[in-house]
Amino acid sequence: MRLYNTLTRQREDFAPADGTTVRMYACGLTVYARGHIGNFRTFISLDVLRRTLKYVAGFQVKQVVNFTDVDDKTIAGAQREGLPLAEYTERYIAAFHEDCATLGLEPSEENPRATDPGNIQAMGDMVAALEQKGHTYRSDGSIYFKIASMPTYGRLARLDHEGMQAGAGARVDADEYEKEDARDFVLWKATKPGEPTWDPGIGPGRPGWHIECSAMALRLLGEAPIDLHAGGIDLVFPHHENEIAQSECATGKTFARMWVHFEHLLVENQKMSKSLGNFFTIPDVIGKGYRASTLRYLLLSAHYRSRLNFTWSGMAQAEEAIRRWTDFLARLDAVTGSASHPEVAERVATARQGFDTAMADDLNTSAALGEVFELVRALNSQIDAGTVGQGDVAGIRAAFAHFDDVIGVVSLRAKEDASGGLSEADVERYITDRQEARRRRDFAAADRIRQELLALGVILEDGPHGTRWKRK
RNA sequence: GGUGCGGUGGCGAAGAGGCGAACGCGACGGUCUGCAAAGCCGUUAUUCGAGGGUUCGAGUCCCUCCCGCACCUCCA
Numbered sequence: 001m002r003l004y005n006t007l008t009r010q011r012e013d014f015a016p017a018d019g020t021t022v023r024m025y026a027c028g029l030t031v032y033a034r035g036h037i038g039n040f041r042t043f044i045s046l047d048v049l050r051r052t053l054k055y056v057a058g059f060q061v062k063q064v065v066n067f068t069d070v071d072d073k074t075i076a077g078a079q080r081e082g083l084p085l086a087e088y089t090e091r092y093i094a095a096f097h098e099d100c101a102t103l104g105l106e107p108s109e110e111n112p113r114a115t116d117p118g119n120i121q122a123m124g125d126m127v128a129a130l131e132q133k134g135h136t137y138r139s140d141g142s143i144y145f146k147i148a149s150m151p152t153y154g155r156l157a158r159l160d161h162e163g164m165q166a167g168a169g170a171r172v173d174a175d176e177y178e179k180e181d182a183r184d185f186v187l188w189k190a191t192k193p194g195e196p197t198w199d200p201g202i203g204p205g206r207p208g209w210h211i212e213c214s215a216m217a218l219r220l221l222g223e224a225p226i227d228l229h230a231g232g233i234d235l236v237f238p239h240h241e242n243e244i245a246q247s248e249c250a251t252g253k254t255f256a257r258m259w260v261h262f263e264h265l266l267v268e269n270q271k272m273s274k275s276l277g278n279f280f281t282i283p284d285v286i287g288k289g290y291r292a293s294t295l296r297y298l299l300l301s302a303h304y305r306s307r308l309n310f311t312w313s314g315m316a317q318a319e320e321a322i323r324r325w326t327d328f329l330a331r332l333d334a335v336t337g338s339a340s341h342p343e344v345a346e347r348v349a350t351a352r353q354g355f356d357t358a359m360a361d362d363l364n365t366s367a368a369l370g371e372v373f374e375l376v377r378a379l380n381s382q383i384d385a386g387t388v389g390q391g392d393v394a395g396i397r398a399a400f401a402h403f404d405d406v407i408g409v410v411s412l413r414a415k416e417d418a419s420g421g422l423s424e425a426d427v428e429r430y431i432t433d434r435q436e437a438r439r440r441r442d443f444a445a446a447d448r449i450r451q452e453l454l455a456l457g458v459i460l461e462d463g464p465h466g467t468r469w470k471r472k
Numbered sequence: 473g474g475u476g477c478g479g480u481g482g483c484g485a486a487g488a489g490g491c492g493a494a495c496g497c498g499a500c501g502g503u504c505u506g507c508a509a510a511g512c513c514g515u516u517a518u519u520c521g522a523g524g525g526u527u528c529g530a531g532u533c534c535c536u537c538c539c540g541c542a543c544c545u546c547c548a
Contacts, residue, residue, distance in 0.1 A: 026548095035548080039548045040548085043548080045548095046548095071546095157543085157544080158475060159544075182545085209546095231548070232547080232548030233542080233543085234542085235547085235548070241545095242545090261548095263548095264542075264547095264548070266541090271541095271542090301484080301485075302484080302486095303486080305477090306485090307477080307542080309484090313497090314483085314484065314497095317483075317496070318496085318497085320497055320498090323510095324496075324497095327511085328510095331510080366485055366486045366496090369485095369486090369495065369496075371494090372495085373495055377511095377512085380512070381512060381513090383511080384511060384512050385512090438506080447506095447507075459510095461510050462507095462509075463509095463510080463511095464504095
């Protein structure tokens with residue numbers, strides 16, 4: 001298994017330190033709004049990473065994805081609506097879980113919230129450790145991390161301090177005057193009256209953004225270094241850089257062995273923003289009549305380190321691609337003859353090998369899907385030629401099940417089909433009526449029934465062995 | 473000012489030194505069909521932003537240039 005490590009800017013071999021279980025942490029949402037499709041590109045990529053580690057590389061996974069449920073935005077939002085913070089954030093946490101299920105994401109082993117008492121305590125302990133080692137200072141009730149105390153600061157983001165100061169000078173932090181150095185960041189933030197406050201033994205305050213991830217990762221995954229830390233590309237700096245600073249200065253050990261970052265999603269070639277009207281949530285996409293499985297396919301079909309441009313035409317293309325896959329699987333039902341063919345098994349094994357190799361090579365989903373579709377064409381062709389028998393079908397299905405263990409689109413689609421719409425018995429009744437009409441050569445009536453079913457979301461295909469149907 | 477990414481057919485997207493540039497969508501022709509649909513076959517990039525260079529050989533390495541974009545303490 002190879003992955004691109006942001007720390008070294010190279011693809012590296014990856015395996016968990018203990019050889020069996022990957023202990024991984026990914027930064028989740030700040031829960032002040034429902035996540036948008038850009039957020040979910042990250043979580044879908046993470047899901048593909050997770051599934052590849054499990055089903056291709058054969059590791060076990062312990063994955064932690066947090067919720068940032070206390071920060072300026074969540075506090076402001078809760079105040080605006082006159083709700084307790086936890087009640088306010090709970091809505092978006094529930095929405096996140098709902099959207100994850102809709103997109104077929106495997107649940108994480110842990111979804112900690114920053115405000116859980118155990119996590120607050122872990123943050124307090126880490127801050128205390130940093131204070132003891134001389135990496136901090138206090139100012140106006142807040143505790144800051146002193147960047148000058150860490151010579152290797154900036155390694156992940158490859159910061160150039162000289163250049164950074166020259167150009168970024170125009171954007172100094174609003175509360176810079178409280179800091180000794182503009183680059184220092186807050187570990188534990190002084191609270192204003194009315195803001196939620198904790199005191200885990202370091203004085204009253206609330207978590208700085210970065211400390212929560214360091215503390216929760218090490219609390220829930222155990223000793224540093226953890227195997228893998230992931231997140232959106234925009235988190236490289238400052239968030240992950242600062243996580244490294246805190247964790248490594250506090251523990252004296254490497255924080256994470258592998259850093260994986262997912263590129264952003266663009267919408268119609270632009271950054272998503274509410275003012276441009278290109279800001280979509282999962283329910284928005286479904287409300288426009290698209291399936292979640294289609295969105296999942298589209299968002300995972302490009303490489304995770306490339307920017308991906310979301311368009312509605314892309315959704316339509318993704319829909320057709322999935323259909324090619326599912327149509328093929330449906331075709332297997334009609335295979336007759338009990339023979340099995342060694343050359344079929346061999347072809348399937350080659351594709352499976354190619355798929356796994358592509359996924360293990362830094363999650364090359366495009367190449368992996370290429371293998372799938374090449375196999376689809378080869379087998380369709382064999383079916384046409386009558387050189388696929390029942391004896392081959394189980395092996396073929398097993399391979400496609402394996403592909404979908406990682407891709408996760410076909411199983412999701414099946415779940416979508418099972419909920420709502422015409423019942424199978426109803427469809428069969430229509431088909432029987434239409435067969436009658438066709439037997440009478442009353443093609444007008446037959447076409448009318450086909451149209452009716454189409455309007456109900458069912459597509460018919462007449463073949464030599466009868467009529468097949470599928471849902472739109 | 474600094475750091476970094478990308479420009480591959482009508483659209484999306486792999487490929488990162490080696491003979492005919494995957495795969496998906498679309499289009500056209502053929503086959504099949506009562507008509508469709510699906511499938512299959514064929515056609516659709518003498519060429520990979522432009523120009524130089526290295527090499528027996530370059531989308532793939534080097535240089536210059538042109539475009540587009542991200543990040544530099546809100547951000548998946």
